[in-house]
Amino acid sequence: MGADKIIRPEWIPEAYRGMEAPARNKKQMRELHELQDIISDAVNKLNFPEYPAQLYEPISYILALGGKRMRPALLLMACDLFGGNVEAAIPPALAIEVFHNFTLMHDDIMDNAPLRRGSVTVHNKWNQNVGILSGDVMLVQGYKLMMQVPDHLLRPILDIFNITAIGVCEGQQLDMEFEELTNVSISEYLNMIKLKTAVVLGGALKIGALIGGADAKDADLLSDFGVNLGIAFQLQDDILDVYGDPEKFGKQVGGDIISNKKTFLLLKSLELADSSQSAELNSWLNAKRFNSTEKVQAVTAIYDSLSIRQLAEEAMQTYADKAFEALDAINLPENHKQYLRNFADGLLVREH
Incomplete structure (x- = not known):
């Protein structure tokens, strides 16, 4: 079999079978929404x-x-950035999306969540055993899709996929453990969000870059861009949960405070609080019965007195800067780098 020959199983969409690697003539970069539409259609x-x-x-x-299909769209974007054939990158992009949804199916079981994107979760619609087994098959189907990359890239790309998948599982385990632990450090929290959220962005970008023809160095740099951007994005999520406009943010403001979720803001507050602030924080954390509005206001007031929002924004900016440093070092035309800068700005500049 030729190195770039792509063989697809019968359940791959007919439109994407039998594609060959393209000539490397660069066309206009596709917009993010176009890439998301390609994934949704696939x-x-x-x-x-x-x-x-x-x-x-x-x-x-x-x-x-549904969902935003952001992770697979990033894979297609990376392929496009390096002049690759976006259509030929659809199967591995689908692999990322199938894998992501597999983790959601099993996360919902672990969290005993009733809803996913406003609809009944799989384990509630069918039962828990069905959710476990269907999720297992999704993981295998993800690998079947990922194996549709060109032969010469198969081993390195499967290595990236394996590292990414293990990282997500490690991150989920740490997240569950943190719910029970009383002492979690900032560095432990940052490592958890890196594993649970950011490594998928980095992995998707790295796989797409390799399919697009990037060398190993540029693929690694693009992965670093994605990982650091993912951490910055999650830190911003922590900030918006407390300080965002619920109409624009799309979530209940203060939800993390109500559920005692160990975010950067809470952990930094526990680190910096004086004895009276620490006592008040712990009293809210340990309270079994409370008024949600009162708790959010009281904890937010402590955050304000310790300048926690500013410290969280500085941490977020640190990781955004690391992302842009990696981007600057990539061997890409300046207009392509600007495309990624604009994407990152769009991701990190959300309504407060």
Whole structure:
């Protein structure tokens, strides 16, 4: 079999079978929304076996719930940046999306979550055993999709996928452990969000870059860009949970405070608080019954007195700067780097 020959199983959309690597003539970069639309269309065309129905229907169900398709779109974006054939990168991009939804299916079981994107979770619609087994098959289907990359890239790309998948599982485990621990350091928290959230962005970008023809150095730099951007994004999420406009942010403001979630803001407050502030914080953290509005206001007041928002924004900016340093070192035309800068700005400049 030729190095760039791509063989696709029967459940890959017909439109994406038999594609060959393109000539390296660069066209206009595609907009992010175009890449997201390509992924959504490809997800809709995925064909899974009909039997046994309870194994495969939940997969189609969770994939149909939508989402921003940001992770697979980043893979396509990276391929496009280096002059690759975006269409030929669709199967590995789908692999990232299938894998991501597999983690969501199992996370929902662990969290006993009733809803996912406003719809009933798989384990509630069917049952927990179905959710576990369907998730297992999703992981395997993700690998089947990822194996559709050119032969000469198969081993390095599967290595990246493996490292990414293990990192996400490690991050989820740490996140669950942090719920029970009383002492979690800032560095432990940053490592957790790196593993749980940011490594997928880095992995997707790295795989897309290699498919697009990037060398190993540039692919690593693009991965560093994605990982640091992912950490900055999560830190901003922590900030917006407390200080965001719920109408623009799309979430309940103060939700992390109500649930005692160990975010950068809470951990930094516990680190800096004096004895009276520490006592008040711990009294809210240990309270079994409380008025949610009162708790959010009281904890936010402590954050304000310690300038926690400013410290969190400085930490976020530190990781954003690291992302842009990696980007500056990549061997890409300046207009392509600017495309990534604009993407990062769009991701990090959200309404407060």
